[in-house]
Amino acid sequence: ETGVTQTPRHLVMGMTNKKSLKCEQHLGHNAMYWYKQSAKKPLELMFVYNFKEQTENNSVPSRFSPECPNSSHLFLHLHTLQPEDSALYLCASSPTPRQIYGYTFGSGTRLTVV
Amino acid sequence: QKEVEQDPGPLSVPEGAIVSLNCTYSNSAFQYFMWYRQYSRKGPELLMYTYSSGNKEDGRFTAQVDKSSKYISLFIRDSQPSDSATYLCAMSGVAGGTSYGKLTFGQGTILTVHP
Numbered sequence: 001e002t003g004v005t006q007t008p009r010h011l012v013m014g015m016t017n018k019k020s021l022k023c024e025q026h027l028g029h030n031a032m033y034w035y036k037q038s039a040k041k042p043l044e045l046m047f048v049y050n051f052k053e054q055t056e057n058n059s060v061p062s063r064f065s066p067e068c069p070n071s072s073h074l075f076l077h078l079h080t081l082q083p084e085d086s087a088l089y090l091c092a093s094s095p096t097p098r099q100i101y102g103y104t105f106g107s108g109t110r111l112t113v114v
Numbered sequence: 115q116k117e118v119e120q121d122p123g124p125l126s127v128p129e130g131a132i133v134s135l136n137c138t139y140s141n142s143a144f145q146y147f148m149w150y151r152q153y154s155r156k157g158p159e160l161l162m163y164t165y166s167s168g169n170k171e172d173g174r175f176t177a178q179v180d181k182s183s184k185y186i187s188l189f190i191r192d193s194q195p196s197d198s199a200t201y202l203c204a205m206s207g208v209a210g211g212t213s214y215g216k217l218t219f220g221q222g223t224i225l226t227v228h229p
Contacts, residue, residue, distance in 0.1 A: 004157070040122060042118065042120075042218070042221045042222075043202070043204075043219040045216065045217070090158075100206045101148070101163050103160060105158050105159065106157050107155065107156050107157050
């Protein structure tokens with residue numbers, strides 16, 4: 001399989017649940033990103049990882065906890081979310097963080113918090 | 115004021131029409147400009163990119179950047195139903211001086227091309 005794969009595609013969770021989103025890239029890229037896409041709002045960068053090290057946390061609430069065990073895998077652990085956290089969560093990768101033309105996005109996880 | 119403004123539409127045109135999609139921005143440091151296309155239930159995919167001012171053409175698509183007006187455009191000629199998607203503009207400043215090339219996105223324009 002090639003590209004950036006995200007699982008699950010859809011997730012419904014209660015505000016007291018704990019769940020995780022998974023992202024895997026088969027492109028040999030070294031940088032990985034989490035973005036949030038809400039209706040009628042621009043994509044919001046959440047986290048940046050470069051060679052497994054977090055290089056950017058864009059003031060994201062602590063109820064979102066990223067994990068990057070290696071350059072190919074990225075997780076987003078979720079706990080005690082709010083209804084306003086319902087959105088499409090997109091993972092992306094690029095060869096390096098500087099190569100802004102080299103972003104490849106996954107298809108996203110549609111999250112609904114009830 | 116948002117850094118990047120993009121008319122969300124929706125925009126509906128007949129097949130064969132010329133489509134014009136636009137973004138304005140306020141940050142004069144932006145030098146790298148991109149257009150992404152996002153089909154329903156998919157992630158964005160890079161469609162075109164340009165550096166600084168000028169035009170770039172790729173098949174039916176033409177990207178224009180006017181830095182003096184802080185205005186970028188994407189033109190689609192002979193539009194097809196398969197062009198129906200959300201189009202996102204994105205831009206970035208000078209990547210060399212930062213730890214990463216941060217992209218700032220517009221909110222996207224929903225385009226429907228009907229047969």
